[in-house]
Amino acid sequence: MQTKAAVPDSFAFATNELFQRILVPIDFYESSRRALALAFEFRERYGSEIHLFHLTESSENDRFLAGVGANENAPGLTGEAQGRLQRFVENVFPGRSHEVRVHARVGNEIAQDVVNAAKAVDATLVILGAEAKQTILRTNAEKIIKGLHASVLLIRVPRESTPGEVLT
DSSP states (O other): OOOOOOOOGGGGHHHHTTTSSEEEEOOOSSHHHHHHHHHHHHHHHHHOEEEEEEEEEEOOHHHHHHTTTTTTTHHHHHHHHHHHHHHHHHHHHHHHHGGGEEEEOOOOOOHHHHHHHHTTTTEEEEEEEEEOOOSSSSOOHHHHHHHHEEEEEEEEEEEOTTTTTOOO
């Protein structure tokens, strides 16, 4: 007869707390779809809040207009990005876009902006989809993980190609 070993209290944690508020950075690639699918699984199991975040980069034209008095972080750019997030969810998981909260920001520092978004929503878990690659410089995923105070679930996905790119 086998007996089940008891888990020491030092290893126990409250799963409901861990999965309370999940932040999923979205870049609209396969990694985002996989991360969001997992977030929906956690929502079904633990009642998690799902927060999606997308960083939209401003163009040179936006920067020029900001220099002459226009606001680079204009509501139009973030509103457009939030709408794109809603459409993404609706296309990939029809009928479920009402189950997520969308957040967008204009900027170009993806790692720091994801960390800031996690803090803003008080995320208890961040699900990152990242492709497997080696580089001399640290990847954005590494930078994000280092800056977060929340738990991180990293989903490794095969390297994705852009249209017209040949993978080696």
